[in-house]
Amino acid sequence: MFKKALLAGVALSAFLTGSAMAAGVSGDKVVIGVLTDLSGVYTDISGKGSILAAEMAVAEFGGKVLDKPIEILSADHQNKADIAANVAREWIDTKGADVMVDLVNSAAGLAVQGVGKEKGIVTINTGAASVRLTQKECSPTGFHWIYDTYALAHVTPPVIIAEGGNTWFIMTADYAFGHSLEADAMAVVKELGGTVVGSVRHPFPSSDLSSFLLQAQASGAKVIALANAGQDTINSVKQAAEFGIVSGGQKLVALLAFDTDIHSLGLELGQGLTVTTGFYWDLDDETRAFSKKFFDKFGKMPTMVQAAVYSGTLHYLNAVKASGTDEGAVVAAKMRETR
Template sequence: MSRTERRTIVGALAALPLAAPATLRAQPRPVQIGLLSDMSGPFRDVGGPGNRIAAELAVQDFGGSVLGRPVTVRQADGQNRADVSAALAREWIDNLGVDVLADGAASSSGLAIQEVCREKKRIYIITGPATSDMTGAKCSPYGMHFGFDTYALAHGTGTALTKAGGNSWYFITSDYAFGHALERDTMAAVRANGGQVLGAVRAPLNNADFSSFLIQARASGAKVIGFALAGLDLQNCIKQAAEFGLTRGGARIATLLVQITDIVALGQRTCEGMVLTDSFYWDLNDATRAWAQRYVARMKSPPGLQHAAVYTGVTHWLKSVREVGSTEAEAVAARMKATPVNDMYNTDVRIREDGRTLHTMYLWEIKKQAEAKQPFDFCSLLATIPPEQAWRPLSEGGCPLVRS
């Protein structure tokens, strides 16, 4: 580009505010939804790009605008690091004016985002992090947990397998906040139902080789080996457990957090007979099937709970913003908790004062591949778990927002 061309462009840009101030003023600032996700690590498939599609579907279904302003969605990779996620959250709020944050991926990242949102007074729609501490000791007046948590996962699967005769357990656990919480909560469920815990071993996040951990688990003699893992770590451990013949001695594997993208990646035959706890399944009802069809058209894979939770959380936030006439966090948080959640898979679901969304949970079993009647026909329903049984009692969480 010549020097004259550069001068012409700079001159035109400098004159723009004088030439068309009315045009500029006519463009309202968008309402911004910010997703801090895992875009390149072990949780990319269970959240990642699919979470953006889910958020965009929510915005589309809402009409694309609120308070007379267009709604936009931005997404960045938090790298499952607390420092990176917190820095991005702070940058988005302080310098880009992002109105609400969502996702969070790893629990350690989510806890860091929650602290930034507490300080900056921004709503945080929690969907990726699973630690029950999000609505426990680390709860925030602005944090709403729309996904699963470790208490519900542990008490659904842990209770069912212990009662079915799996009364001795050994754990292979991801060595970060999520794994620690899931192990803790499952141990409590096992012991509450008369079982015993024989031991546990910790595996680093994003681990490729589980051989030494599987050897220790087999040597324990436990009837149930609990995998307190997620994403690619879970998939790698399941594959290697099959290679080691972990179940040949009669032990059963408890996959405490299995998502539909894990089944797609592993193959239905590998997952046959696995038991899991979840609040969403694409084939749950006519509405979930219709929504899933739209999602698959864009993503080419089925939606899981995290994707559905993003859709639910964004939709509920937008409805509350419209009703209070503002994005101000105090007013919106109060309305979100006062208004029942209703969408494709929730009917009159309440958000508790600690931020826990009280979904109905379901216990599923992965059916045999020969029984599948269509693509992604993975799950058979074993039991419906009502909210009062699925979630930790309000009095036991230690949330300082809860009135004694």
């Protein structure tokens, strides 16, 4: 099933080693917080669409769990870790938030997962990609949904190298997500016998990437890999075309890209671009059915982040129902048990 298929991309954090039995719903309601990007470079891949996805999951569930109402909170973390952490704390302390979803942007996602670990609250990262979420900074109540930088790096580079693209230059967004994707991609390229001839990190976000692209072009690498996302990726591809990078024989690879990016670029700029995704709306009958419902409400097909918010929210609510409680450690254990 579609919902179960999405779970195949889950990278789970450390195994929960036990929790006290609990029962009932705190505050007589289950509160879901959608912390997302409503004003920055990731608004198209998450944003209002992620809020809608959570609402669709709640509606499909019937609006209640354990005979208690389900409430959705939403806010813009502005791609800033401190704002994300502060909003999460406020929601937990004053509004009884039980779970945080979306959390696009790895810095924000890591910050909120840290708060969730401290407070015993479930966090479901569907937009953040850094493997630190399930490695160095894993949490017993933290989940990494749909994709991460390890998965991305182990899909695209092997294909490109098999086609002869054995010299790489990596252009990286200078924050947690970019660093993680750069490191994972470098490791895979070298493991497969390729060579990383250079890399450069650009500010996040960045509207002018010309100097970084010129360094990539001058490197002579067969492949220029973009370890960025959202508007940064769109800007990279557009400006690469202005410098004739692809027409000059170098291959452009987006290590993380979304349907919305391709639509923004258009066919002329998007053709020939290699991308990796964990969800595609036209994959099968179930993805088409969900995506049509989403499109009817939003006017756009869902990205993999938005589809994962829907999937993760439903999985969380099913675990609450099965556990008989919204206590974070108990629900997290049930989520793992029923994955």
